[in-house]
Amino acid sequence: MDRYARQRGLVAQDLVADAVVEVHGTGPALPYLLQCLALVGAGTRHGGIRLHVPDRVVEEADLAHQFLLDRADAGRPLAEALIDRVELLNPTVDLRTADHGSARTRGRGLGVAVPGAAERPALVAALGADPAIVAWGEVLPTAVYVGPAPLRAGTGGHPTLLTAALAATCGGLLAQVLLGQLGAIIDGPTVLSRWFEERLWIAYPDIGRHAMAAEAEGALAPALRGVLERFDSPRVAERFQILLDGRTADPRVTTVVDHDAVVVTVPAPQASMTGAAVRPGLADPPPVRPLLWSPVDGPTLDGGTVTGMAAAPVPPRTPPRVVLCGAGALGSWAAAVLAASGLPGLDLSIVDMDDTVESHNLNRQVLFDDADVGLPKAAQAMARLGKINPRLALRALPVMVSPETIEDLVGGGTQYELLADDPRWRAYREQVDQLAGALKDATAILSCPDNHQTRWSLNVIAERLGIPLVNGAVDGFVGRVHVCDPGDRGRCLVCWLGESIADEPERRSCTDVVGTAPVPSIVTSAAVIGAAQAATLLAQLGGPASRVRRFHAFDGLAGTLDGYRAADRDPDECPAHLVGAGPDGREAR
Numbered sequence: 001m002d003r004y005a006r007q008r009g010l011v012a013q014d015l016v017a018d019a020v021v022e023v024h025g026t027g028p029a030l031p032y033l034l035q036c037l038a039l040v041g042a043g044t045r046h047g048g049i050r051l052h053v054p055d056r057v058v059e060e061a062d063l064a065h066q067f068l069l070d071r072a073d074a075g076r077p078l079a080e081a082l083i084d085r086v087e088l089l090n091p092t093v094d095l096r097t098a099d100h101g102s103a104r105t106r107g108r109g110l111g112v113a114v115p116g117a118a119e120r121p122a123l124v125a126a127l128g129a130d131p132a133i134v135a136w137g138e139v140l141p142t143a144v145y146v147g148p149a150p151l152r153a154g155t156g157g158h159p160t161l162l163t164a165a166l167a168a169t170c171g172g173l174l175a176q177v178l179l180g181q182l183g184a185i186i187d188g189p190t191v192l193s194r195w196f197e198e199r200l201w202i203a204y205p206d207i208g209r210h211a212m213a214a215e216a217e218g219a220l221a222p223a224l225r226g227v228l229e230r231f232d233s234p235r236v237a238e239r240f241q242i243l244l245d246g247r248t249a250d251p252r253v254t255t256v257v258d259h260d261a262v263v264v265t266v267p268a269p270q271a272s273m274t275g276a277a278v279r280p281g282l283a284d285p286p287p288v289r290p291l292l293w294s295p296v297d298g299p300t301l302d303g304g305t306v307t308g309m310a311a312a313p314v315p316p317r318t319p320p321r322v323v324l325c326g327a328g329a330l331g332s333w334a335a336a337v338l339a340a341s342g343l344p345g346l347d348l349s350i351v352d353m354d355d356t357v358e359s360h361n362l363n364r365q366v367l368f369d370d371a372d373v374g375l376p377k378a379a380q381a382m383a384r385l386g387k388i389n390p391r392l393a394l395r396a397l398p399v400m401v402s403p404e405t406i407e408d409l410v411g412g413g414t415q416y417e418l419l420a421d422d423p424r425w426r427a428y429r430e431q432v433d434q435l436a437g438a439l440k441d442a443t444a445i446l447s448c449p450d451n452h453q454t455r456w457s458l459n460v461i462a463e464r465l466g467i468p469l470v471n472g473a474v475d476g477f478v479g480r481v482h483v484c485d486p487g488d489r490g491r492c493l494v495c496w497l498g499e500s501i502a503d504e505p506e507r508r509s510c511t512d513v514v515g516t517a518p519v520p521s522i523v524t525s526a527a528v529i530g531a532a533q534a535a536t537l538l539a540q541l542g543g544p545a546s547r548v549r550r551f552h553a554f555d556g557l558a559g560t561l562d563g564y565r566a567a568d569r570d571p572d573e574c575p576a577h578l579v580g581a582g583p584d585g586r587e588a589r
């Protein structure tokens with residue numbers, strides 16, 4: 001269960017593990033839906049996932065625009081190949097074909113339909129009015145639809161440059177709908193986290209006081225001592241305290257999750273400890289509302305029919321060179337989706353300082369599986385991306401992007417110049433030089449880090465270079481995408497989030513709506529926002545910037561993903577984007 005440590009507190013893991021999900025169709029969203037369900041832990045205990053797919057072999061079209069199946073699967077029976085690949089991703093998922101479902105589970109599941117273009121008429125005829133199908137997911141040329149019923153008419157199934165990114169967005173949205181329908185979403189995680197933040201602290205002399213992440217399970221857990229034993233020395237354990245309302249307390253601490261968060265179980269009711277019960281409730285299943293999302297202006301949902309479908313972006317004449325910063329949950333989805341999109345000539349630099357893959361990364365960082373635990377993250381990510389798309393030009397750069405390194409990366413270079421002759425720093429200096437080179441030639445920057453200072457630094461770099469920055473952030477079930485293009489006079493990231501992000505060193509996402517409590521991560525949000533980042537970047541690279549929607553807001557609890565064009569930047573307003581302005585106030589290019 002260590003795998004799911006970071007999503008407990010948001011979802012009732014037992015309900016997810018006992019879920020029975022019936023998946024119909026072989027549309028482009030199918031592999032992404034299966035990846036999200038496997039990573040979230042669906043069907044890992046008494047439940048299971050049942051595949052309703054035709055009895056045929058894996059064809060060339062099944063291998064395009066996705067990264068679950070591998071080229072080696074061509075010609076294998078489709079269901080068998082899907083089952084084997086999902087098992088590699090999460091060996092505990094019970095995934096099988098529908099006709100092999102046990103009598104215990106057959107016919108009781110939540111249904112979801114992901115029709116491909118050719119099979120769509122037959123699937124709609126058979127299942128269009130079936131109440132067991134709670135959601136339909138359809139991938140259109142430049143938009144994605146998720147809703148309780150199929151669209152009135154198919155809108156052409158030909159793949160485009162956006163197909164992989166839209167299919168991944170669709171898979172994430174459908175998995176989120178299923179979590180809601182299972183009643184597995186825990187109501188008010190933010191409220192609970194805030195309660196902890198106000199009243200419960202860990203205190204340690206050298207690190208100060210830290211708020212705790214909340215875990216919303218009722219079971220009694222091993223006592224505080226179990227955690228203290230994990231600290232590396234008895235001296236540390238002696239000085240470590242839990243404070244509740246300012247007094248030393250003994251809540252049930254179950255595990256140290258990360259260096260900045262501790263999971264605490266508070267059995268409810270908690271009268272003996274606090275005088276107040278903390279009883280997180282499960283959310284009632286919300287109605288599944290129709291949703292249409294596009295990275296560009298145009299597509300609109302009008303009573304079950306899509307109008308205004310925009311022309312798909314085309315591969316740019318100059319092969320794009322993208323620098324992606326942060327290979328965590330968001331970055332691994334964005335990178336994998338970009339690799340699967342088949343953008344010709346794509347050159348991708350992955351910047352990440354994290355060292356190794358950890359078990360608790362696996363529930364949302366889709367580039368890695370069990371075999372990668374303990375291995376270097378950047379190298380494993382490179383290997384996986386190269387398998388997804390062997391034509392990619394790839395490099396991993398373990399460089400810290402921070403306010404201190406901006407001058408080294410896009411200025412004259414100061415800080416590490418002095419260290420160039422020191423052999424201990426030579427290797428790092430070479431990495432900094434490589435990143436500086438990659439940035440000099442970059443077409444765009446994808447921003448997926450886990451802290452504000454790096455976002456701020458990437459914004460300054462993008463403004464200096466006059467290139468687009470596509471920023472993504474997730475916090476629990478909430479996510480944001482910002483498209484900041486100086487050439488299109490779009491607002492920069494500081495216009496969106498405020499100058500104060502330069503001064504916030506903590507690891508924190510920047511969704512601007514959730515407070516400061518550490519909120520667990522979940523794969524559905526990472527899939528939706530990482531894929532939406534890839535989609536908006538592809539739209540930006542392959543079409544007129546004037547059509548790209550610059551702000552996208554995901555709310556997994558409300559079941560919404562909305563894109564907005566938003567206003568232009570105020571040329572005089574913001575100190576961050578003025579660094580890129582020429583002497584007469586025009587943007588540098």
Ligand SMILES: [Zn+2]
Pocket residue numbers: 491492493494495496569574575576577578
């Ligand atoms: Zn600005």
